[in-house]
Amino acid sequence: MLWSALTLQLGYNATLVTIGATLLGIAAGVTGTFLYLRKRALVSDAISHATLPGVGLAFILMVLLGGDGRSLPGLLLGAAISSWIGLLCVNWLTRHTRLSEDAAIGAVLSVFFGFGIVLLTVIQSLGSGRAAGLEGFLLGATAGMLFNEALVIAVGGALTLVAVVILRRPMTLLAFDPEYAAARGINVARMDLAIMALALAVTVIGLKIVGLILIVAMLIIPPVSARFWTDRTDHMVLVSGLCGGVASWIGAAVSASAPALPTGPIIVLTSFALFVLSLLLAPRRGVLAAVIRHRRFQRRVHLRQGLLALAQGQPIYEAYTMRLLRRSGLAHADGVPTDIGKARAAKALRDETRWQLVRRDQAFESAAALYDGLRDIETVLTPDQIQEIDRRMGGPREVTP
Amino acid sequence: MSGEEFVPLSLTPLLIGILAAVACALPGNFLLLRRQALIGDAISHVVLPGIVVAFLLTGIVAAVPMMLGAAGAAVVAVLMIEAIRRLGNIEPGAAMGLTFTTLFAAGVLLLEQSDTSGVHLDVEHALYGNLESLIWLEASGWASVLDPVALSGLPPELGRVAVATLGVMAFLWIAWRPLVVSTFDEGFAQSLGMHTTGLGIAVVIVSALAAVAAFDAVGSIIVIAMFICPPAAARLMTNRLEVQIGWSVVFAVLSAVLGYVFAGYGPLWLGYDHAVSAAGMIATVSGVILALAAGFAPHRHRSGAPAL
Numbered sequence: 001m002l003w004s005a006l007t008l009q010l011g012y013n014a015t016l017v018t019i020g021a022t023l024l025g026i027a028a029g030v031t032g033t034f035l036y037l038r039k040r041a042l043v044s045d046a047i048s049h050a051t052l053p054g055v056g057l058a059f060i061l062m063v064l065l066g067g068d069g070r071s072l073p074g075l076l077l078g079a080a081i082s083s084w085i086g087l088l089c090v091n092w093l094t095r096h097t098r099l100s101e102d103a104a105i106g107a108v109l110s111v112f113f114g115f116g117i118v119l120l121t122v123i124q125s126l127g128s129g130r131a132a133g134l135e136g137f138l139l140g141a142t143a144g145m146l147f148n149e150a151l152v153i154a155v156g157g158a159l160t161l162v163a164v165v166i167l168r169r170p171m172t173l174l175a176f177d178p179e180y181a182a183a184r185g186i187n188v189a190r191m192d193l194a195i196m197a198l199a200l201a202v203t204v205i206g207l208k209i210v211g212l213i214l215i216v217a218m219l220i221i222p223p224v225s226a227r228f229w230t231d232r233t234d235h236m237v238l239v240s241g242l243c244g245g246v247a248s249w250i251g252a253a254v255s256a257s258a259p260a261l262p263t264g265p266i267i268v269l270t271s272f273a274l275f276v277l278s279l280l281l282a283p284r285r286g287v288l289a290a291v292i293r294h295r296r297f298q299r300r301v302h303l304r305q306g307l308l309a310l311a312q313g314q315p316i317y318e319a320y321t322m323r324l325l326r327r328s329g330l331a332h333a334d335g336v337p338t339d340i341g342k343a344r345a346a347k348a349l350r351d352e353t354r355w356q357l358v359r360r361d362q363a364f365e366s367a368a369a370l371y372d373g374l375r376d377i378e379t380v381l382t383p384d385q386i387q388e389i390d391r392r393m394g395g396p397r398e399v400t401p
Numbered sequence: 402m403s404g405e406e407f408v409p410l411s412l413t414p415l416l417i418g419i420l421a422a423v424a425c426a427l428p429g430n431f432l433l434l435r436r437q438a439l440i441g442d443a444i445s446h447v448v449l450p451g452i453v454v455a456f457l458l459t460g461i462v463a464a465v466p467m468m469l470g471a472a473g474a475a476v477v478a479v480l481m482i483e484a485i486r487r488l489g490n491i492e493p494g495a496a497m498g499l500t501f502t503t504l505f506a507a508g509v510l511l512l513e514q515s516d517t518s519g520v521h522l523d524v525e526h527a528l529y530g531n532l533e534s535l536i537w538l539e540a541s542g543w544a545s546v547l548d549p550v551a552l553s554g555l556p557p558e559l560g561r562v563a564v565a566t567l568g569v570m571a572f573l574w575i576a577w578r579p580l581v582v583s584t585f586d587e588g589f590a591q592s593l594g595m596h597t598t599g600l601g602i603a604v605v606i607v608s609a610l611a612a613v614a615a616f617d618a619v620g621s622i623i624v625i626a627m628f629i630c631p632p633a634a635a636r637l638m639t640n641r642l643e644v645q646i647g648w649s650v651v652f653a654v655l656s657a658v659l660g661y662v663f664a665g666y667g668p669l670w671l672g673y674d675h676a677v678s679a680a681g682m683i684a685t686v687s688g689v690i691l692a693l694a695a696g697f698a699p700h701r702h703r704s705g706a707p708a709l
Binding site (some may be wrong): 041093096097100102107110111121122213221224261269275279287 | 436437438489490494495497505507510513622625626628637664673674675677678680681684685688700702
């Protein structure tokens, strides 16, 4: 069942929904990258909550005009208009009053959403039964979706994706250096609005699949996951789009394969699973990589300190140091160094003495700045310089009792 | 309207609405000044999974386990945000968005998967509560306010919200000085030997408690709106913290009263016979107040910014 859903063999509508969700997921991941890089990820939360009054008003208007009230394009148009107004409110509050952006976001999302709820209760009192389905916009509902609706979503997802591809260059520029972008002749304010318009398009199209409360996750989680894997924007856009697409595809398929598996939550949780994988496994910024790096560093410090202790004939009480020395064949269990251990220890001590001379001499200032107690002196100084230091240090001398 | 009708049907919802609004607006002032305004948003989303888990563990719809579950979920969310922010080096806004959507999704999924058809527990209820239904049937008029028999029939939500409001007030009163100093100048507070990190967590936990108590009675819409709108409007009225808190309480009470009245009686005035959602209307009124403040309040511009 799950397999046939994943390979798009579960009926025409389910297939169309899965394809639409995947396209939407890719578009959301790519758009979200620019939102994230502009540090405005949560603006999408205000946008998505602000869709509700639009949906309600569109429904009321269509009923008053004698229509069905549930036509998806009409509802989505209403959603787009009201969330655009919400977005302008956030921008206005941030620019013209002293309120910070997060306060503006919170105010807009709660007020618009509250007003939307008022409208929903108005609709409930208009006539029984007709409001059924509007609650679907809160959490998304793909079960029982009509063919037209699925088509709207698939086409909308594809169009958003095309728009993102066209606008990716100026958006990248804006994300990193707004001043430079302005100097290149890009209208920064308008471009910012364009990014927001794309986020809005994703939100509105995703309403029916994911629902307005969870749609922000599609814009936020994939870019955050992608950030772990790369430091380049173009790669990040690709990875983020991939994460969003895969999560939506798996989510839509899983939800189609069994009852009581709502699409939105499944997509979000799949996305979160990808995030956790990235957090743990990413090569440079991941937690696992950091732990390995830390362990390796710890090992080097312990070995170095152990060797210095051996060279000076001091006893080693640190169990971990002792274990390391024994395992690398540098010392016996009783703390007596092996022959290799003696040689390595002598070298460690000599290097340490060399470093002390280097750090005392103004001429080696730049090299001395690199001293961290672990670095091999050969990687910093040339053989000639080391010889010069050794000459100053002098060789072993006879001790007269 | 006469007391016979007002006291049983409207007095308790109105009181609960006012108390919930005040309980949220008070810590909201500090969240706003600390630029953590959206914590309220995050908390009110994660309350849902907390309640669902509490229900699945205990099998009953009772107030105490559910409030514990909600508070636990709020703490989990705060820890998760911090962990993601630190481990992944991710900006706080994105970490917050990631956390609350994931937890909310988990809550919805759990709710769909478990058999809750027999109990009153659904997402819509969690979102907009049912303030209108918290009526006081035992009351027969204003005399019942002093009647111990009738008072025992008060909706339990009223007591819980009242306790939460008192708790928030007590916290602000006890922690006032360190709270103010650390909110405006964290470095100075540290140099005075104050535990600013602990204080920051305490503010969030108190907010969470207020949110959970209010949520229980009025749903999460009001909670988010009251955390942000009254303090934000108050911020535009004054440059003094004490005055700002005063204004925020005034705005919160005003929103609750006007919102409740408009929701209950507004449609009647317009000739319809159905009331609309009180929670939604309270949020809407608080938004109107904020819009008025943003347009006309004396201190609406950034200090030093040119007058527009």
